Amino acid sequence: MSLKANLITLSNGHKIPALGLGTWQGTDDPGAVEKAVKLAIDFGYRHFDCASVYGNENEIGKAIKQKIEEGVVKREDIYIVTKLWNDEHDPKAVIPACKRSLKKLGLNYLDLYLVHWPFSYPDEVDFVETWRAMEECVKLGLTHSIGVSNFNIEQLTRLLDSASIKPVMNQIEAHINLNQKELRDFCHSKGIAVTAYSPFGAPGRDSVFQPPGPEVNLDSPVIAEIAKKYKKSNSQVALRYLIDVGTIPIPKSSSKKHLESNIDVFDFKLTEEEISAIEKLERGFRTCPATQFNNLKEYPFQEPRKKK
Template sequence: MAAVPVVNFSNGKSMPSFGLGTWKSPKGEVAEAVKVAIAFGYRHIDCAWVYGNEEEVGQAINAKIDDGTVKREDLFITTKLWNTFHRPDLVEAAMKESLQRLGLSYVDLYLIHWPVGFKEDTGESFPKDADGTFSLSDADYLDTWKEMESLVEKGLTRSIGVSNFNSEQIQRILQMEGLKHAPVNNQVEISPYITNDKLISFCREKGIVVTAYSPLGSADHPLFKSDPTFRRVFDEPSLQAVAKKYGKSVAQVALRWGIQRNTVVIPKSVTPSRIQENFQIFDFQLTQEEMAVVSALNRNFRACAFDRISHGKYYPFYAEF
């Protein structure tokens, strides 16, 4: 089995360039998915507080440590600070709750999940105003970031980063007075339908590794059912032709494209055969022409636009990148 290449962070740590995503992975299925993935060679698991499945993911991780498949230090575990915990006094407790759910003493990477904070202390993960829009927090993510830095110093996480942040928001963190720990990672939506070239270039210039979530184009998005002109990535003839040449699936071609762009890819699946198939992308290489074929599918289609927070001061998708 080919070794998974690693990407290096600006703080000297490193991260496997391929991992298992757990967003939308149902309880009752996600534990088995994580066990299958680790047994097959995955060493990077991506989690988040809001996914509601950290506990089951953690049980699976610890089962594979206990049975001797891996040691804790062989694994790279990411989780994320949810929007309701941006207020500085809530950050550490939220991190510790994730650690307790995961059954771990530290994670390798902790991310601010979105730049937009939600109203605190409501008891709701998605607090809403009377008109149905989300109730937003007054917290500034710069103040949140200072608390994120303290989590590194307390040994609760090895590295910190962001998710769904645009270039201007990242720049604002980098220009903070007294910055101790720069973001090492920005996790954003990237697929053949949203190549995010400018944001990737910006992050690379700043020494920030980019992780691609939904790297296969969110085939479950309602638009694919409601609009007959809108093909799923798997149905693209140009990708099918490349896949046929290598005896691979379209998913494998799309994931290989992500790896060759030096992004980290974290496809989600709870199907054992697909978990294995997704991993089998290190035994072939796309040509420059084939890379261009995949990139040519870009249509800036953002499946996860989260437009119900678009009234927020820190909504990230108004900026060009």
């Protein structure tokens, strides 16, 4: 199934596929992401979410190049997102960082460039200053669109007040146990689209960002009952929920079975009652709390946030 018919129009008129492939992979196989991207393109995926910190932009670029050379896709068919890491927020560092990502990906332009987190280190740079350099990336033709990731309402409000090119996207963790309704509603009210990362709650996480702990409850009776009705898997219902509340999920997988299953969610739609029932599974359960940065001024998840 191709995502060509399932596109969302962003506030600047550009279109993004309604589901993508996340490319952060906790794997010992150095070629896993390249293989996953090739498979995903064959299955119809056209939206790929990358980041400089993932360390695999080269692999992703190789996979895309091969599929273009094979005639499976054209560059304009593919939607590529990547992100600026926290140690390159200095305005002088932003454009070089964007160009490095482009070189690794083997592309002439990005579809969307995001500020990965609102905080920075080792020096704390005001993200408003960083954003001005992000705007220059658009003006230089390095990217069609710019946005942010992990920004809260207060931070988005401040950014919107100062931006000359407004963010088209806020990428946030969202799943059945962290539905982010207040933040979603705010973003949509401001014309900001929402990408949902970790839509299954990053199962099996064991990294610093996602420490071991409780899993998102995909086996909830609520989810299971809906899955039975539509003859879908619990995971497919969890993805469809995110789509139906207006977010763009980016599940990550290197499994052929899961890649095929995750894209097969456009032949059914949840009712308002089903969405309401899933919303009641909210637990405020964040699998990517990034608590090692909670001493930084712009740490987005703690209220009130710690100040230096």
